[in-house]
């Protein structure tokens with residue numbers, strides 16, 4: 079079956095301005111390096127990695143919200159990489175995004191019904207009455223009763239705002255949802271509610287989700303497959319349970335070791351790796367051999383960036 083989303087050899091180089099007064103110059107920064115990913119239909123793919131590893135840039139490129147420097151993006155089998163504004167519009171409907179910080183994404187002057195209905199309005203779908211009715215139904219689907227339609231974003235809790243952001247993203251019935259750290263700003267119990275909501279909606283609406291997170295426990299409970307990013311590259315990709323029980327790449331294992339364990343008796347020994355050690359293991363991953371076992375890695379080094 080054609081995947082909902084496929085990224086082929088995607089790269090992004092940002093041009094950074096280095097200050098220096100009269101001698102200011104631009105330098106290239108390779109944020110995403112030759113990333114290939116497949117998101118099958120009705121599945122949830124987790125994209126994990128430390129801050130700055132290129133997860134958001136990858137998700138934004140998948141949606142054509144950031145232009146790739148190289149590579150291709152396929153949505154439902156169609157190459158959308160070079161489509162112009164008009165040709166891209168139907169694909170914009172198919173792909174929606176939810177961010178961590180939903181508050182800044184919700185217009186404070188609009189009611190929740192207006193906020194959720196706005197994408198229908200932008201795409202000219204149905205009458206205003208019809209758009210409002212659909213928006214109220216979608217609010218109910220995300221666990222907010224119809225009376226919320228008349229409220230404003232500042233009246234809501236963080237979890238409720240995230241529900242509104244999800245309702246707005248799903249009102250166009252997209253086939254792909256990019257969820258970029260959608261639960262990181264939430265308390266543990268609210269986090270669980272939002273995860274359950276995403277799972278329910280995914281099953282009900284046949285969604286495919288690219289779930290970007292550095293919260294590995296959330297990723298474990300939600301995803302079918304996980305891709306691990308390090309310095310712009312995918313260093314490991316496998317079924318979720320395989321990642322959590324039999325990770326091959328030392329960087330993945332060091333990420334797993336960094337998950338906090340509350341019970342002190344169950345605490346695992348931590349593994350700290352240097353970037354050079356992770357780099358050394360990365361090119362050899364494709365052969366699945368030659369990856370050094372953790373006990374071979376010299377103790378005493380720390381990988382600060384993942385802590």
Ligand SMILES: Nc1ncnc2c1ncn2[C@@H]1O[C@H](COP(=O)(O)OP(=O)(O)OP(=O)(O)O)[C@@H](O)[C@H]1O
Pocket residue numbers: 092093094107109127128129130131132133134135136292
């Ligand atoms: N618009 C931009 N211009 C220049 N550099 C950028 C831009 N956006 C991201 N970067 C850089 O690209 C790299 C990857 O950033 P990105 O936000 O994609 O990583 P991330 O894994 O999503 O991190 P985080 O979890 O902190 O959001 C970082 O070094 C970042 O500083």
